[in-house]
Amino acid sequence: MSDSAAETALLAQMERLAPPAVRLGCRLIRAGDEALLLPEEAVALPARRLVARRASGAARALARGLLAAEGMTSVAIGRGPAGDPLWPAGFAGSLAHDDEMAVAAVARKADIASLGIDVEPAEPLPDEIAALAVMPGDVLEGVHPRLAARLLFSAKEAVYKAAYPLDGEILGYEHIGVDLARGEAVTARGRRMRLSFCLLPRIVVLAVAEDQPASR
Secondary structure: OOHHHHHHHHHHHHOOOOOOOOEEEEEEOOOOHHHHOOHHHHHHOOOOOHHHHHHHHHHHHHHHHHHHHOOOOOOOOEEOOOOOEEOOOOEEEEEEEOOOEEEEEEEEOOOOOOEEEEEEEOOOOOHHHHHHHOOOOOEOOOOOHHHHHHHHHHHHHHHHHHHHHHHOOOOOHHHEEEEOOOOEEEEOOOOEEEEEEEOOOEEEEEEEEOOOOOOO
């Protein structure tokens, strides 16, 4: 499959995930994508390995394109102290990549308080990682067992990205409960998330924060 066909196939599945207010995009990571970083972005990533800078260039270029569609042009997406991307005022967003594909999500905060996205290959999760990510209260029903643990791992990554801008807390896998059957997640603080996902051609999970944390 060509690069453009691979991107088109994934984007077609991703577009089924998002509420109307959310813009989503994907891009295969290519040699030279590190040059897509704006100068302000490159300064924030000086010590990262080339492969990481390349993935960041692909993801940030993708996100800048989504922001441009909202009228925000030539906006640098910096990096906060915790490694979180810094978005222009009035916008929520999220970036992710695996070894081959970068994805991004953007929305206006007037519509979506916060969101998170994650991408993973459509392959079983290694047992040693599954043992860390899957908690006794997690619900994996409704998803093919071959991919359920990988999907849950990806969902927790997306939830963390959506929760951190709102609550400023570092969350472990044990701090996030996921119900794949209901498409829901909740953090230890009580922050509830709506989940939507696709499994093929890659696993992509979008987490969208509810308006208020739930009562403890």
